[in-house]
Amino acid sequence: MSLYDIDQIKQRNPIEEIISRYGIVLLRSGTRMAGRCPFHKDQNPSLVVYPETRSFYCFGCGASGDVIDFVRRFDGLGFRAALERLNDGASPDSGPGDDRLAKRDQAPKQPRTLSLDDRMILTAASAVYSELLWRTPAALAYLEGRGIGEAVIRRCHLGYCDGHSLSQYLQRRRLSLRRAREMGLLWRDGGERMTGRVVVPEMRGDQCVWMVGRPLDDAHDPKYRGLSLPKPLLGYERVRGRQRVFVTEGTFDYLTGVGWSLSICALQGIKVQAQRLAFLERARRVFLVFDNDERGREAVVFLTGLLGDRVRVIELPPGVKDLNDLGQLPDGRATFFELVRMAESQQPKEEVRHAVPAR
Ligand SMILES: [Zn+2]
Known part of the structure; x- marks a missing residue:
């Protein structure tokens, strides 16, 4: 544990920034920021974030702590796993930046937990696919044929991959194509692995952590294609x-x-x-x-x-x-x-x- 410099991790991960990356909208009032608490059913913005002291407190449910506590609680992680997630999966004693460049040519590895960037990429992919489904009558017809109606499409954020919209979108948002490839969203040549498939994402709150794709007919193999990440329980x-x-x-x-x-x-x-x-x-x-x-x-x-x-x-x-x-x-x-x-x-x-x- 001493390998981690906790103060440095807190400095490198401003609490207001990390909480925002979990999809919580924080609005500033004076020196504090407030948003809806993800730890209870919050109708008002009860979650107050104090950037100066790098801490948060919920006036609704009493949840409180620093950025590490937030990540632990949100992702259901232990202390060490939360530190690793904030440290972006890099080994504790390695520096940022250069290290990643050096690793570029190595074989893709499968990390056990997703970093915040990974989740942003997956969530972006799920959002793009979800948008595309509504514009693809053949995919909607396929779902209807299997008894899956609009309510379920919305509730489960179902999507469709047209094969060319995702990489453009990731580039526009400056998200890593390399990570998208390693996680199994893209082929090595940049093509999309879910092309022509209805996509079912697995969500944690507003974030996508995994997805599986199913073609519109039975001619394709495999029938179900997942990501190159450990397969979770769906739902x-x-x-x-x-x-x-x-x-x-x-x-x-x-x-x-x-x-x-x-x-x-x-x-x-x-x-x-x-x-x-x-x-x-x-x-x-x-x-x-x-x-x-x-x-x-x-x-x-x-x-x-x-x-x-x-x-x-x-x-x-x-x-x-x-x-x-x-x-x-x-x-x-x-x-x-x-x-x-x-x-x-x-x-x-x-x-x-x-x-x-x-x-
Ligand atoms: Zn709360």
Whole structure:
């Protein structure tokens, strides 16, 4: 820890600047600045920032501290991780500037946490794609065909990549094309990796931290293309701290669930490590809605083992592939809530036995 010069980090990261970069609008009044607090539902600007003492205090919820405390709290990080984030991922004893130039030709590495600049790039990309979706009738028609309407498009900030708007935009905003490439937004030749795809971002507040793209037909491989960053849970903020949580498999299953206002998240596949389920700690009831196939049933058995008798399994009707498939049926929504009601009244023991595929 002594490797970090904390005072220097605070000086290099003016608190008002960092808080603004998290998307909070601060307005000056005298020597202080005020904005809406991100740590409680703030209708008034209760968050006061004191640039002179490099500190903040919320008159609504009492949150307070310095720039490191702010980053820790906002991103849910430990002290050291917050320092690293502010230090922009550079090793603590290396200087700024020159070091980055020297690294330019090295192979892209995958940082474990995103720097503020990374988040700005991803958020810019998501904003550009979101804008483009509304101008692309084919992409809107594709979503409509899968039962994803305007409300979900807005709520989930869905987008579309036309293949040429992003690099121009990043250049105009002087954001790093190199980082955009390393994170998997651009190809080496500057082309856009999500070209021709509907894009589903994963948001933290107003910021994008990840995205996955799906082409408008099935001719392209892979069907789902993510970034070159660790794949997160999709919909984390919809389920965090909730008592009733729905867990599903794929991106469009998730979107269908959002359309039904469920507190739902998608594992984006079936392989999941136990530690990634920590967000379910507080959930009293976990509904599993997995694909109606062998892999989906195996995932259900595995997750039931991890999560215990809080689990209720929602079994899709015969012939229905997955939740998104159900959502496209005229009575899909009604059927789903009937299945939830039935699952709720089941006894956990029987359910586990039921979920194990017969061999
Ligand atoms: Zn507050």
